[in-house]
Amino acid sequence: MNVLEDKLKQKDIQRFRDDLISWFEREQRVLPWREDQDPYKVWVSEVMLQQTRVETVIPYFLRFVEQFPTVEALADADEEKVLKAWEGLGYYSRVRNLQSAVKEVKQEYGGIVPPDEKDFGGLKGVGPYTKGAVLSIAYNKPIPAVDGNVMRVMSRILSIWDDIAKPKTRTIFEDAIRAFISKEKPSEFNQGLMELGALICTPKSPSCLLCPVQKHCSAFEEGTERELPVKSKKKKPGIKTMAAIVLTDEDGQVYIHKRPSKGLLANLWEFPNLETQKGIKTEREQLTAFLENECGIQADISDLQGVVEHVFTHLVWNISVFFGKVKQVSDTSELKKVTKEELEQFAFPVSHQKIWKMAEEAAASPAAP
DNA sequence: AATCCGGGGAA
DNA sequence: TTCCCAGGATT
Numbered sequence A: 001m002n003v004l005e006d007k008l009k010q011k012d013i014q015r016f017r018d019d020l021i022s023w024f025e026r027e028q029r030v031l032p033w034r035e036d037q038d039p040y041k042v043w044v045s046e047v048m049l050q051q052t053r054v055e056t057v058i059p060y061f062l063r064f065v066e067q068f069p070t071v072e073a074l075a076d077a078d079e080e081k082v083l084k085a086w087e088g089l090g091y092y093s094r095v096r097n098l099q100s101a102v103k104e105v106k107q108e109y110g111g112i113v114p115p116d117e118k119d120f121g122g123l124k125g126v127g128p129y130t131k132g133a134v135l136s137i138a139y140n141k142p143i144p145a146v147d148g149n150v151m152r153v154m155s156r157i158l159s160i161w162d163d164i165a166k167p168k169t170r171t172i173f174e175d176a177i178r179a180f181i182s183k184e185k186p187s188e189f190n191q192g193l194m195e196l197g198a199l200i201c202t203p204k205s206p207s208c209l210l211c212p213v214q215k216h217c218s219a220f221e222e223g224t225e226r227e228l229p230v231k232s233k234k235k236k237p238g239i240k241t242m243a244a245i246v247l248t249d250e251d252g253q254v255y256i257h258k259r260p261s262k263g264l265l266a267n268l269w270e271f272p273n274l275e276t277q278k279g280i281k282t283e284r285e286q287l288t289a290f291l292e293n294e295c296g297i298q299a300d301i302s303d304l305q306g307v308v309e310h311v312f313t314h315l316v317w318n319i320s321v322f323f324g325k326v327k328q329v330s331d332t333s334e335l336k337k338v339t340k341e342e343l344e345q346f347a348f349p350v351s352h353q354k355i356w357k358m359a360e361e362a363a364a365s366p367a368a369p
Numbered sequence B: 001a002a003t004c005c006g007g008g009g010a011a
Numbered sequence C: 001t002t003c004c005c006a007g008g009a010t011t
Helices: A001-028 A039-049 A055-067 A070-073 A077-085 A095-107 A117-121 A128-139 A148-157 A168-179 A186-199 A217-221 A283-295 A351-365
Strands: A238-248 A253-256 A273-275 A299-302 A306-311 A315-329 A337-338
Touching: A001 A168, A001 A186, A039 A055, A039 A095, A039 A128, A055 A077, A077 A095, A117 A128, A117 A253, A128 A186, A148 A168, A148 A186, A148 A217, A238 A283, A238 A299, A238 A351, A253 A315, A283 A299, A283 A315, A306 A351, A315 A351
Parallel strands: A238 A315
Antiparallel strands: A238 A253, A238 A273, A253 A337, A299 A315, A306 A315
16 A cells, blocks of 8 residues: 555656756756856855845856856965955855865865765855755755745645744755655756746745646645745844944045954954944044044044945944044054055945945035035 | 844845 | 845854
């Protein structure tokens, strides 16, 4: 009995595989990282695509693999240049981990991206998803690659109502995929699921009438496709009030600061700034004290020039922006002084790009008399 | 298990 | 506004 049941199930699974893969081979988008199967380039694309849309990634990918075409090129590159190439893409630890991992590949694996699951999965920044994606696409290994797309698609196909926000739930989908994945075409199977999630089986209103695996879908059969997947909500982000200042001297040089090597926006550059407290003192007074005590700088500080709001996933910055002229600098100041031209060589978070844009616009059209 | 870590586009 | 996107590390 069990054998017969299993045979029927295997037959259904085989049909699902064939329908999915033939659809993918027919309908897949033309994307830069699909031009070849270079494991390094597949890897770069997968890291960029973490929590980031395809359209956003394309121009970054093209520039990145041109600038750093091989494992060795990236391993030997200056971190400042690598961060600059990532500027604006977000989650900057991704690229710092990638460069660290690529150095290890150069050292320990002779520059060859290791095809072994344990070896590759042990590299920095390579989690369960990236491991499965890179090894299945580049080396044709039948390993699950479960991302948000796959959980959405499979929750509907199999009518799985577990909360996909819970870490443990991912393993349920990995087990399901191990039973479903094609041993002949694991690359097309994994990419097919993700492509389906991106093009057809979308979050809000899936195009079930166009779906190549509609006849295999429990949610479609039950009319529950809009209720799946189940995902609990996250709490709202907190708000931080900040003050930042674009400081220049008589020569027009600008003062910038490198952020710490850990935590938010690690190793990126910024304009001098502090978190401000409400009440007691004005923002200007807090900024003056900060510059003198923490930066060893005395300066003439302008009136408030405007407020930059920047929203992170878990945090909102409200940054009051000031301009200032430096009067005196102690030799212990940790700030770096650069020309406006040199400024472009440094990687800034988008919030501080907004601040610099304010300064440039103010310089281009000086306040009316 | 919960939190941290960016930024942008779609609904 | 809200969601969530080809997630991973840290605590």
